[in-house]
Amino acid sequence: MTASEAPKKIHIKTYGCQMNVYDSDRMADAMAPSGWVGVASPEEADLVVLNTCHIREHAAEKVFSEIGRLKKLREERVAEGGSRLMIGVAGCVAQAEGAEIARRAPAVDLIVGPQSYHRLPEMAAAAATARVVDTDFPEEDKFDHLPAPDRARVAARGPTAFLTVQEGCDKFCAFCVVPYTRGAEVSRPAAKVLEEARRLVDAGVRELTLLGQNVNGYHGEGPDGSDWSLGRLLLALAEIPGLARLRYTTSHPNDMDDALIAAHRDLPQLMPYLHLPVQSGSDRILAAMNRRHTVASYLKLVDRIRAARLDIALTSDFIVGFPGETQADFADTLAILRDAAFVASFSFKYSPRPGTPAASSPEQIAEDLKTERLHRLQAQIDAQAAAFLQSRVGQTFDVLFEKPGRRAGQIVGRSPWLQPVHVQADQSLIGRLAPVAITGAHGNSLHGALVASVQ
Numbered sequence: 419m420t421a422s423e424a425p426k427k428i429h430i431k432t433y434g435c436q437m438n439v440y441d442s443d444r445m446a447d448a449m450a451p452s453g454w455v456g457v458a459s460p461e462e463a464d465l466v467v468l469n470t471c472h473i474r475e476h477a478a479e480k481v482f483s484e485i486g487r488l489k490k491l492r493e494e495r496v497a498e499g500g501s502r503l504m505i506g507v508a509g510c511v512a513q514a515e516g517a518e519i520a521r522r523a524p525a526v527d528l529i530v531g532p533q534s535y536h537r538l539p540e541m542a543a544a545a546a547t548a549r550v551v552d553t554d555f556p557e558e559d560k561f562d563h564l565p566a567p568d569r570a571r572v573a574a575r576g577p578t579a580f581l582t583v584q585e586g587c588d589k590f591c592a593f594c595v596v597p598y599t600r601g602a603e604v605s606r607p608a609a610k611v612l613e614e615a616r617r618l619v620d621a622g623v624r625e626l627t628l629l630g631q632n633v634n635g636y637h638g639e640g641p642d643g644s645d646w647s648l649g650r651l652l653l654a655l656a657e658i659p660g661l662a663r664l665r666y667t668t669s670h671p672n673d674m675d676d677a678l679i680a681a682h683r684d685l686p687q688l689m690p691y692l693h694l695p696v697q698s699g700s701d702r703i704l705a706a707m708n709r710r711h712t713v714a715s716y717l718k719l720v721d722r723i724r725a726a727r728l729d730i731a732l733t734s735d736f737i738v739g740f741p742g743e744t745q746a747d748f749a750d751t752l753a754i755l756r757d758a759a760f761v762a763s764f765s766f767k768y769s770p771r772p773g774t775p776a777a778s779s780p781e782q783i784a785e786d787l788k789t790e791r792l793h794r795l796q797a798q799i800d801a802q803a804a805a806f807l808q809s810r811v812g813q814t815f816d817v818l819f820e821k822p823g824r825r826a827g828q829i830v831g832r833s834p835w836l837q838p839v840h841v842q843a844d845q846s847l848i849g850r851l852a853p854v855a856i857t858g859a860h861g862n863s864l865h866g867a868l869v870a871s872v873q
């Protein structure tokens with residue numbers, strides 16, 4: 419294939435966390451200047467990139483079945499005399515199992531780790547003739563080489579945006595692959611973050627969610643050369659005119675410092691919502707997980723955060739069936755769910771991951787027991803989530819409208835606590851904030867009516 423015939427349509431399929439969502443957009447932005455346009459399905463594409471997640475076994479296995487499907491699509495297309503479909507694997511499976519993919523899936527043309535996305539255009543060009551692999555942790559900073567998205571591309575993505583400020587993790591929880599797939603903690607310089615934020619706001623973004631595997635461990639170089647914490651960075655971001663809302667995720671309890679808690683008290687832009695995973699409510703299991711905090715220290719932290727911002731909604735991740743977890747340990751997890759008053763959680767059955775310490779524990783828990791505990795935990799969190807939603811009925815608060823609703827004449831936005839809010843209103847409100855009086859709750863969302871002037 420010659421350069422002039424180079425394929426130009428890319429489809430990126432995203433798995434895993436918000437950091438992958440952000441990365442997928444940045445990959446698309448990196449490809450755009452080389453003439454690649456995004457398409458909505460693999461069927462239309464010349465290159466399909468799977469942006470993968472390695473966090474649980476199920477997530478990683480999905481990649482291999484998807485590669486199988488794409489290989490079939492390629493064969494069908496060749497049989498019909500069409501162009502060759504290229505298959506790329508990016509993200510955390512590429513990073514952790516690049517060699518395994520190369521061995522198990524010869525159909526894959528391109529394997530790229532999360533630190534090398536700026537090299538994607540040249541890799542795609544080279545992959546037209548031979549397989550290319552790049553899973554290094556290069557010396558250069560990919561963020562310095564990734565092109566900025568143009569205004570129209572940002573505007574098309576709507577009024578909310580992610581912004582990665584920190585990558586990697588040094589915590590080494592005993593169950594987790596992230597320190598291996600994403601490497602050591604690195605923070606972007608504050609000036610770079612502020613510049614990207616201003617560009618996003620200039621293109622119409624009203625709400626920014628700062629991202630990092632350990633986002634509150636952010637320690638970036640400040641514009642004056644000093645070390646900036648996340649709290650300091652949020653103060654600077656809050657000064658950007660037009661930026662109405664700030665959020666951040668995901669945080670580790672041990673990195674919630676005074677400056678960050680004070681930001682929750684002092685910044686009206688910082689939404690009263692915090693995802694602060696506790697993982698388990700048993701000190702014995704927390705120690706075995708190497709979480710380096712206790713139930714008491716976590717609950718004390720929650721008290722300090724609530725003292726700073728009374729109406730904050732807390733959410734968590736939980737792992738059930740960690741090796742050695744007894745009925746008593748699990749009962750303690752149900753207790754902390756109640757005591758910390760979580761309003762939502764992502765909860766998972768423990769999945770042994772290659773290379774992590776917990777995977778080789780002899781005390782693995784039977785699958786059916788894990789399933790039963792997961793259902794019990796989810797039933798309790800569902801009840802707490804429903805009670806929280808119900809407590810919003812009768813309140814009036816600002817909603818940032820994001821898109822049309824499913825019903826005619828309806829638009830949908832998010833509450834300060836992140837629940838979807840549906841109202842009957844004109845589409846011209848999309849991208850804007852407006853106060854809504856909440857009249858009811860249904861499923862996981864709220865509905866209400868516009869009450870007054872629009873900001």
Ligand code: SAH
Pocket residue numbers: 473474593594595596631632668669670695697735736737766767768769770771
């Ligand atoms: N940095 C974040 C979480 C990153 S991973 C934090 O510290 O909380 C997202 C979630 O996946 C984790 O919070 C954990 O609940 C879950 N997870 C990670 N490894 C897992 C495993 N081996 N089995 C099941 N769930 C896991």
Ligand code: SF4
Pocket residue numbers: 587588589590591594595596597631632670
């Ligand atoms: Fe994984 Fe723990 Fe790091 Fe979170 S803090 S990414 S759970 S090792």
Ligand code: F3S
Pocket residue numbers: 433434435436437438470471472473509510595596599600631
């Ligand atoms: Fe998955 Fe990688 Fe995110 S393992 S959860 S995509 S950091």
